[in-house]
Amino acid sequence: MSRHHRHHAKAPGGAPGEAHAPASARPPIDYRASLARLQSGGLPLRAEQRLADEAGPQRRLFTSDLSVSEFLLARGAGCELISQVMGSCIYHVGQIPDYKGKTGEIEILSNAHRESRRKALSRIFEEARLVNADAVVGVRLRDRMITMGSRGKGGDDGGEVLEFTVVGTAVKAPWITHPPGHPIVTDLSGQELWALAQDGFEPTGFLFEFCRYHVWHVAGTDSGSVEIQGASQAVDAARDLAAGRLLAQAQAFGSEFVVGSSASISAKEVPCGFRSCERHDLDVDVSWFGTGVRRIPGAHEKGRPVPPLLLSMMPLGRRRTANVEAEDDSRDIEIAAEEAEEAALEADEALGE
DSSP states (O other): OOGGGOOEEEOTTSSTTOOOOOSSOOOOOOHHHHHHHHHTTOOOHHHHHHHHHHHSTTOOOEEEOOOHHHHHHHHHTTOEEEEEEEEEEEEEOOOOOOOTTOOEEOHHHHHHHHHHHHHHHHHHHHHHHHTTOSEEEEEEEEEEEEEOOOSSGGGOSSOOEEEEEEEEEEEEOTTSOOOTTOOEEOOOOHHHHHHHHHTTEEEEEEEEEEEEEEEEEEESOOOSSOOOHHHHHHHHHHHHHHHHHHHHHHHHTTOSEEEEEEEEEEEEEEEOSSTTOOOEEEEEEEEEEEEEEEEOTTOOOOOOSSOSOOSOEEETTOOTTOOOOOGGGHHHHHHHHHHHHHHHHHHHHHHHO
16 A cells, blocks of 8 residues: 555544544635635645644544554654644746757746745645644655646746645654744654664754756767767756755755755756757756754764664765765664564553553
C-alpha cells in the first residue's frame, strides 16, 4: 500500500476509526470570506473547521500519514502526534518573453515553481501553527503540471498550470528548539527523526529549490557517437545554481548539515523556435529537496545503539565532489529501529494489561 494512503485514526471513547456524529451542524461556508483569508496568507475556513475537529478542544479524531513503524518511532523520539496537515497551490505561469537563441536559466519558470512550493509550504506551516505544533514530520511531496502551455516551442513559453501539494503530520516535540509559534516543517520520516534524536540532532527546516535551464542549439548536427558537451555542461550549471541556493537556505536556518537531500534532474529536447532549423534546444530541470539539521543546543554525544553516520549528509562548506558514505551502516540502523519498535510495542502491551 502506498505510504500516501496509510492513515491512522484514533477516536477517543470508541473503537479505532469509529465514526462520530458532529456535536453540532457545521455552519455554511462563506466562500468569499474564505477566499479573502487565503489571499491574505491565511487558511480557508474549511481547513480551520477540519483542524478544529482533529485538534480542537472537542477533539474526537486524529489522522496521520505515518506508517506503523514511523508512528511508534516518532513516539520513541518524544513526539506526540496532533493531526494531519497539508498545503497546496495551483499556480498559473504567465507569458514568458522570447528567449530563442539564449542559453541560461529561465528565471520566470524557475520562480514560478519556487513560488508554488513556497505557497504550499506556507499553508502547511499555518495549519501546524494553528494546532500549536512544534514540528511537522513525514512530509510527502507531489508536484505535477496540470496544463501545458500552448504557445511557443513545445509549450514552454508560458501558460502552464502547476500544482504542488504537501501532506505531513503535526507533532508536539518540546525538545526541538524553535521560536514560539514557528513550527519546524521537515520531510524526515519517523525512523529518521528517531535516529537523529538518538545522536543529539534536531531539524531546522525544510529546504527546496528549482532551476529551469535552457540551452540553445545543443543537438541535431552530430552524426557519430560522441558526448553532447553542451548538454552535460547545462546539467552541471543547473545543478550548481540549485545547490548554491539550497545551501544558502540551510545557512539561513542555522543548519550544520542537509540530510535526506534528494535531487531530481530531467532534460528534454525542444524545437529551437526558428522555422526549418534542424538544430534543437535543451531544457534541463533540477528539483532539489532536503532538511536542515543541527546539534541540539547543549546536547552531548552519548553512547548510541546506532552508528553516527545515519543518513546521506551534505555538510555545509564541503567540496561538491566529496561524498559521505553511510551504506555500510544501513543494516545496523534497521536492526536498531526494529529493536526500538519492539520495545514500544511491548510497552503498549504492558500498559494495556
